[in-house]
Amino acid sequence: MDFQPLPHAFPFRFADGVVERTGPAEGRVRATVTANAAAVRATGFPAAALAELVAQSALLLQGGDAALGRKGFLAGISDFSVERLPVPGDVLTVDVAIAGRLGDTVKLEGVVTDGEGRAVARGAVIVKQGS
Amino acid sequence: MPDDLKKRLKELIVRQLKLEMDPATIADEAPLFGDADGGLGLDSIDALELVLGVEKEFGIKVQDEEVGVKAFASVNALCDFVREKAA
Numbered sequence: 244m245d246f247q248p249l250p251h252a253f254p255f256r257f258a259d260g261v262v263e264r265t266g267p268a269e270g271r272v273r274a275t276v277t278a279n280a281a282a283v284r285a286t287g288f289p290a291a292a293l294a295e296l297v298a299q300s301a302l303l304l305q306g307g308d309a310a311l312g313r314k315g316f317l318a319g320i321s322d323f324s325v326e327r328l329p330v331p332g333d334v335l336t337v338d339v340a341i342a343g344r345l346g347d348t349v350k351l352e353g354v355v356t357d358g359e360g361r362a363v364a365r366g367a368v369i370v371k372q373g374s
Numbered sequence: 375m376p377d378d379l380k381k382r383l384k385e386l387i388v389r390q391l392k393l394e395m396d397p398a399t400i401a402d403e404a405p406l407f408g409d410a411d412g413g414l415g416l417d418s419i420d421a422l423e424l425v426l427g428v429e430k431e432f433g434i435k436v437q438d439e440e441v442g443v444k445a446f447a448s449v450n451a452l453c454d455f456v457r458e459k460a461a
Contacts, residue, residue, distance in 0.1 A: 343422060346418070370417075
């Protein structure tokens with residue numbers, strides 16, 4: 244079977260835009276959960292999609308652009324906990340910091356916060372850079 | 375003491391990678407990466423987790439992937455690397 248790379252464009256783009264960039268792949272990103280987003284289920288925005296959101300946020304902060312193709316992909320999840328699943332209407336902020344890097348493999352710590360300032364998810368994701 | 379360092383490193387490997395095995399069963403010379411017989415079969419993601427664990431535990435900075443792969447070839451290699459850096 245020929246696998247096509249997952250696009251970081253609608254409907255698989257979760258990170259809307261950069262709020263603040265504090266370093267390479269570090270800073271704050273905004274994301275809005277919409278009712279017609281492909282990832283949204285009856286229970287809300289899934290936990291796996293929250294991990295993907297952290298990875299996409301890092302790539303966006305690094306300068307990645309869905310229209311220009313990916314600069315990496317989610318390769319692993321580590322100690323990722325979810326307090327609640329966001330629902331349509333939630334405006335999220337994602338704070339991302341680099342925990343470590345080895346070659347093209349990068350570990351990122353992320354905290355996803357809702358509009359009330361409450362953390363909805365936090366943990367680490369592993370991103371492999373390159374398309 | 376060298377044996378204490380090896381024991382500490384094996385415990386670090388199991389703890390950092392959340393392996394379900396007795397640290398004492400890891401052979402000193404067994405390759406940590408790849409599919410060789412007796413090896414742990416770790417991959418590049420495990421390598422990053424190990425690098426972070428070693429950096430935190432011993433205060434050692436692993437500079438790049440080449441050094442990382444060489445230093446993390448086996449418990450013995452890792453032991454030599456930590457001793458050299460700590461000296």
